[in-house]
Amino acid sequence: MFNLNVPSGQQEMDYITNPKKWSTFLSSNGYQKITCIGHGSFGDVYAVSSLDSGVDLAVKRMVSRNNITEDNTWLAESQALLKLDHENIVQLKEILITPKMACLVLELAPYGNLELLTERLDKRFDISFVITAFQQTVSAVKCCHDNDIAHCDINPSNILVFSHHLVKLADFGLSFRCRDVKSGKEILCTDYLGHDSYIAPEVIKRQPFSAKPADVWSLGCLLFFMIAGKHPAKNTNSNELRACINEWMLAISTSDDSSKVSLSNLCHTDPELRPLISEVILMQPPRSEKSFRPRGSSISKTE
Known part of the structure; x- marks a missing residue:
């Protein structure tokens, strides 16, 4: 579940600021970057593909000015997802950690939110x-x-x-x-x-x-x-x-x-x-037999 990486300070900053270095970091941990699919106040989310299985997943990257293990946001999220096991809660696959960065590898939702x-x-x-x-x-x-x-x-x-x-x-x-x-x-x-x-x-x-x-x-x-x-x-x-x-x-x-x-x-x-x-x-109201199919394509791979 946990994969600890200990890069140099400059190398770690490159992972965060340089897209090519970020792609290299992901590939060294078994994932190919597809595209960025979201930005938030607590981090960015990327669609990736597992180099082992070919399954598309999501990587939520969170960065801290100090040691990432002292960051309450990523600690709250990782601890909750490790504890909660439910078919309607997104599943945590792996955690990649460096001193100032945590990456949560999660299920990818084809139709977004x-x-x-x-x-x-x-x-x-x-x-x-x-x-x-x-x-x-x-x-x-x-x-x-x-x-x-x-x-x-x-x-x-x-x-x-x-x-x-x-x-x-x-x-x-x-x-x-x-x-x-x-x-x-x-x-x-x-x-x-x-x-x-x-x-x-x-x-x-x-x-x-x-x-x-x-x-x-x-x-x-x-x-x-x-x-x-x-x-x-x-x-x-x-x-x-x-x-x-x-x-x-x-x-x-x-x-x-x-x-x-x-x-x-x-x-x-x-x-x-x-x-x-x-x-x-x-x-709750009773279930209906009618179906709903989201319109629009799922995330497509780009260079």
Whole structure:
């Protein structure tokens, strides 16, 4: 799993700043660079091909000014992915480490993430895909919460699309361990980060908060995004989010089930009145037999 590299200081900087040296670093570790597929505040993501198997994978490269082992972001992500084993959580294949750089080798999603897919579609997601993607994301978050890990950054860019019937939760750089292992007591989160349109009201207040209910709020915002085809506006009124979810539930439901009202409670302003993730599992709308096939090609190899 771990592959430790100890280059000289200048050689390490070349890996980071020189594209050819970066390609050489990857090939020396068994991967051929295809192309850069994403930039983020915590690092860059590259599509690569395994020289052994020919399988396409993703490499998330994170760089630290100091020793990489002191970087909280990569430590949080790697520790979470090593602990969590779930079919709807992106799988960690290998970790490449130098003193100032960590590279996480991950599964590659052929269709990118939900946000990019929305931009490529000329219409909103159909009902069957919304239900499937939401159910699978909730299942992934339940795995996190069952292991006392809060994701803390649930938004469309962190939901990877592998096929018309498979999505996976990714990017655990802000994840938070919310229970003390020794005492068993809850630890309140003091990191007030995340996508502005998806963070809960209590996070905006910048006071210590319970991280699991904040994840549930973000799930409600994610459901709104998949229904409406757009991000919630910053500081959106909770009633607007809940009304949108209710309207959608009424439109697709064929019976008087409790999920019509309960799912809207994902976006309740009071975190204590939001459902637990185990309750969200029971509230979800039934699966549809209709299919959804993402449009647009998967990542193509370039020179």
